Amino acid sequence: MTTVETVAIQHRPAWTWLSTLGRLVLATVWIAAGVSKITDLDASVRAVRAYRILPEIAAQAVGAGLPAVELLLGALLLVGAGVRAGAVVSAALLAVYMVGIASAWVRGLQIDCGCFGGGGALAAGTRPTYGWELTRDGALLVLTLLLARWPVGHFAVDGMLAGRREENGR
């Protein structure tokens, strides 16, 4: 039994550590984003409204629903459950965020992206930082795509399940 597990781990190449790192970075970002929003759902709804894209009821649903979605997605990635699927969903979410931010930029709105809470209101005397927000989300998007391609890492529920399967002799 031990031999089988050891062999399985030894067969994992070096990139699995990079994959693990990327997965944990992504998990941390989602959890940070979710925690900063879920403590003030009103602010989260205001942030979505500030984009002036969605009708009222949809803005409420998205604003109040997203924090829980982000937290859960972060938790799944943290424990490594369904990493490839989580990465794909992350990529889709990030792409939507980037479209929203770009649209706010194009329309000349003066808002904060609300990515990490804050209700969309800019702090006093600050300008929007759409360029930085898009760059950051773009980098994360690349990370999610890499993770979707190479999801297998360490300390992951997925890996434990796979290991057990090998134990069972296929």
Add this chain to the structure above:
Amino acid sequence: MMSKKTGRRTRSLVTARRGPSVLMIVGIVVVLLFAGAVGFGVYRAQHQSAAAAGAVPTNAIATGVPVGQASAPNTIDIYLDFQCPVCREYEQQSGATLDGLISSGTAKVVYHPVAFLDRYSSTQYSTRSSAAAGCAAQAGVFPQYVKLLYANQPPENGNGLPESQLISLGQQAGAGGNFAACVSANTFAGWTAALTDAASKGGVDATPTVQVNGKQIDNSDAALRQAVQAAK
């Protein structure tokens, strides 16, 4: 706990080099949507209870505090946050102009003390100060209280003013009676949440925002004078 069958499916989906993990993605999306729906439900429930409990201060309306003659021909809406330094600057710059327009009966001013900047203090100062301003409106000293709150504005990313100071400033403004109890009980926090939400729904997402007869203007004194002049 985990059956052999489930383990195999997970493995094949996760470690497959190619091919869709469609089933897994659908599963995760469903779970995430469920979490989102729970969040939405919590939000709606919070709002229903807040709406039921949301008392409006005497001398105030659901969306703010009107100051001046109700029959004045012009209405100036000011969306402010007591934590916002630019709002204080606006008061210093245009406070006298506004006072003049009010006393001459040219305009009434509706102050909307929104709580946009709660995260810039460790104690949700925006909400607490706005709710306390509701108590000041009830006590009939709102204009004086606004000036005192600005004069004593705490720095951003600090602790905000303590409750004792919110109370003493109100007493300094002339509020008596149950003002202290009103502030201590955070009586009008629901009113603050409701008027903040109303401002957000109305497309206001920054403070200060100034509107003359419903039309947003620049935050300069010249723009304010010009807009009121033009409306005559």
